[in-house]
Amino acid sequence: MVRECREEDVMLLEEHMPFAGAAPSSHVPRFARHRKGVSTLLVAWREDVPIGSCEVLWDGCEAPEVRAVQAGCPEIKGLGQWPETLRSQRVGTALISAAEQLVCRRGIDCVGLGVEKNNPRTESLYKRLGYSPATPYLDCWSYQDSAGLTHRVADACTFMVKQLHAEDFA
Numbered sequence: 001m002v003r004e005c006r007e008e009d010v011m012l013l014e015e016h017m018p019f020a021g022a023a024p025s026s027h028v029p030r031f032a033r034h035r036k037g038v039s040t041l042l043v044a045w046r047e048d049v050p051i052g053s054c055e056v057l058w059d060g061c062e063a064p065e066v067r068a069v070q071a072g073c074p075e076i077k078g079l080g081q082w083p084e085t086l087r088s089q090r091v092g093t094a095l096i097s098a099a100e101q102l103v104c105r106r107g108i109d110c111v112g113l114g115v116e117k118n119n120p121r122t123e124s125l126y127k128r129l130g131y132s133p134a135t136p137y138l139d140c141w142s143y144q145d146s147a148g149l150t151h152r153v154a155d156a157c158t159f160m161v162k163q164l165h166a167e168d169f170a
């Protein structure tokens with residue numbers, strides 16, 4: 001089951017879906033954006049345990065290269081599942097489908113997501129789900145480790161886009 005994150009879910013996400021090396025965890029700021037309405041945080045559940053999550057950023061990808069050509073296209077970001085033994089069990093597909101439905105309900109006819117260039121398995125999944133490569137970009141982000149050191153990361157990525165049709169979700 002996939003549903004929008006609630007405040008009481010955040011501690012369960014912290015416990016069951018850790019972000020390696022990140023302190024504090026990324027679930028707190030993601031939920032803060034969700035609460036403000038700038039994003040929607042979705043959580044996949046198995047019984048009462050969170051096993052996956054993703055965020056729909058309503059303003060789209062932050063990378064200027066993508067914004068220049070994909071203005072108005074929301075981004076599905078931070079797609080993850082835990083534990084990794086759940087890979088290939090359709091958790092990511094369920095999250096993406098739920099995100100696409102949310103976007104479509106808002107009357108938006110496209111959605112995008114980024115994939116690292118050195119991740120052919122994930123790119124293949126996205127292509128099977130109907131996404132097409134659109135724009136190369138550099139995903140720049142940082143995190144603070146448990147020792148308080150800030151690490152800056154730049155990943156070469158491709159922004160992939162899917163056209164949505166309301167009748168697919170009726």
